[in-house]
Amino acid sequence: MLEQLTILAPGLLGGSVARAAHARKLAKRIVIWARRPEVRDQLRAQPWCNQVFDTPEDAVRSACLVVLAAPVEKIVELARQIAPALPPGAIVTDVGSVKSELCRACTTAMPSHATFVGSHPMAGSQKTGWENSTENLFEGRTCFVTPLAGTPSAAIETVASFWREVGSNVATLTPDQHDEIVAHISHLPQAIATTLCSFLAQKKDAWRDFAGGGLRDTTRIAASDATMWIEIFQQNRDEILRALNEFQNELHGFSAALANREWDELRTRLESGKTYRDGFKS
């Protein structure tokens, strides 16, 4: 059990980390800092929060494990801000969706007696904010842990164990591998769902009311928070562009097969897609 778990700037993910750790008794104390005073007051009333501080520095002074739960473009800044206040042996992680630059910058920001190990729990919802957090958000979901080459293995194991204890399946990868993978399995689908919706938004309103389950499912994530996604597209721009270009080539091949009435080619694509999708667990 951790003496003190500190969560900085909790939203949906940070709040869920606190609730999950509380429910599973993973820390003696759960300490939080939030940017806005009114949120700090609300958090003080939560049963899964032992103490709320008015500055991030004060919140980390006695922390064993710190989770930086701020929006992805604020994480490095927050790591730099808390660095002088971190106690010896402190381990710092985050929940950011993009890892390469972030992990290098956060590692550089750390004092010699503290260690940064990046994390990215693949959990979330269209909903945002700590009010929507739940103690089971991470159960059965992948959590990437993304150490650099020089990261001490004890710190990696502390972070990986923590995510396993809240129910995640941990995958340990380099930050670069991580960014390539999520560009394909998370950011590309978001670009596609958004584009399908922004395209259909130009058509007659009534069409939407005819939508079946297929369109509903295919577009669900288009309802996600635009500000969060702008940050992800900014941070992982190069990998997403690569994935988008390759996907556009694949879609062009589909269109060409249809235009040329190459039914065998179209069948191969439909069957390849079906085989891939049938292989999803559960």
Next chain:
Amino acid sequence: MLEQLTILAPGLLGGSVARAAHARKLAKRIVIWARRPEVRDQLRAQPWCNQVFDTPEDAVRSACLVVLAAPVEKIVELARQIAPALPPGAIVTDVGSVKSELCRACTTAMPSHATFVGSHPMAGSQKTGWENSTENLFEGRTCFVTPLAGTPSAAIETVASFWREVGSNVATLTPDQHDEIVAHISHLPQAIATTLCSFLAQKKDAWRDFAGGGLRDTTRIAASDATMWIEIFQQNRDEILRALNEFQNELHGFSAALANREWDELRTRLESGKTYRDGFKS
């Protein structure tokens, strides 16, 4: 209540029509023909089936309403086959996903004392076959009814009422309007989900195991039956190509905004997509 409802070649949709009509007591007799003798034997044992004939002609001889539930490219052939056996006043409909050519050909095939009115219930599942049919498949779902200019209004109303009575929301459109709409809200999403899966199938197998709910939902329909979809792509090729081309332009615009770091443009697209998706009923 109909004296006799006949369903020809039931699969998932046809079986669900029979179950729904039986559960809601919409017909005194539910009569079925299926192509394969072993399926006919299985259907004879179903409580929602009063009689099974060995030929489609015999199955329609006393029908008030006939539902052609065969795969979409077999429907016209079946309409021609039963035409000489249809009794005076018979109304014939179908469940095909593409309507323009089909409705014209089926209408031409009818004898002067019978009427064809096309239908397309927007219901289904990745699963196929009458074994997977359910009595509530049509509840709350859109059903398109697609008369031609000369179709008698009494026949249109008989077909529309039937679909309303099994729980559908009926939308009456011309076959051409129908094909344009479903190209956008059903066939384009299928092409996209299939292509996303056939693209990711070329990447490392392990990536799939990391997939979150977003990729799962976005790709669910890629698991649909390839044979059924080849027929739809064949039948609605022109409209789907038009929708695909426009979607590709929209996706190119998204990529260009990302490549050029036009963050305001990207935000506009994300917000337009979100607004559209947030407008879905329920």
